[in-house]
Amino acid sequence: MEIYGCSVTDYSDRYEERLNLYKDKFEDRDESIFLEREMINFKDFHNVLVSIFNCFIKNNDYHKLINDPQFINHLNHLQNNYNDVFKELFQIGPPLLDANKNVSNPDDIKNEDNRGYIFYFDFTKEKVDNLIVSTKRILKYLNNKKLRLQKPRTPESEEEYKGSITTKETKPPKPSKIPAKWHALAYLIELKSKGLKPPINTEGAFIKLELEAIGRIKTGLKGQGFYREVSKHYKDLDKPEILNKSFGKDWKDTILKLFNSNIVLKEYIDKHY
Structure with missing residues (x-):
């Protein structure tokens, strides 16, 4: 999945463009299906960011972090599915996935290098935290879009009211009885x-x-x-x-x-x- 902008403002500015590209590519699908797809992708993206952030909290040290199997698994998922974000977060600074470079032992690193690792750890942790907040807002934006799409259209004439029953709350459609x-x-x-x-x-x-x-x-x-x-x-x-x-x-x-x-x-x- 390609992430367009990491703030809700960036995403909302590109929403209509993304929607139109999707509908041009898939003529049989409408905005409701596009929204379902976007929400699934952003939920997955949000969840992997939360998992990575929790690894930062649990380890609280760069050298412990890169030896944590859970962190490596989450990082691989991020790289495989959201490579643009992975590059922005983790390919500038000390190596995380390069097995040829031994950075896992603090005793092998000079003091000035160690200060760099501490800064990188704290800086990256903050960036991940900011992304978590942004994706949460994007998911709220998508959910509001979905709710507005499901809201019934206001009738334009009195004839459209005839024979209808209106309620204050709009309930979601019931599951189809057809297999x-x-x-x-x-x-x-x-x-x-x-x-x-x-x-x-x-x-x-x-x-x-x-x-x-x-x-x-x-x-x-x-x-x-x-x-x-x-x-x-x-x-x-x-x-x-x-x-x-x-x-x-x-x-x-x-x-x-x-x-x-x-x-x-x-x-x-x-x-x-």
């Missing part, structure tokens, strides 16, 4: 009708976090079942006999109900299945 496999199949068929594919990385594997985020929107559940069903049935779309075996001979009727009898999709299904 995840049906939502997954409907999603796959809709993508295929548009000539699109599910989120796939450069190695050809499904991007689990992205699919789970889409699944949460479509099913109201955690999205794990949706991800599994998409993975399971992705290659079955060109095999009607397998679809019949997995979903029953009347599966097309159920899918069309999920699409509210969408005419374009009905014609696509009738033509290809």
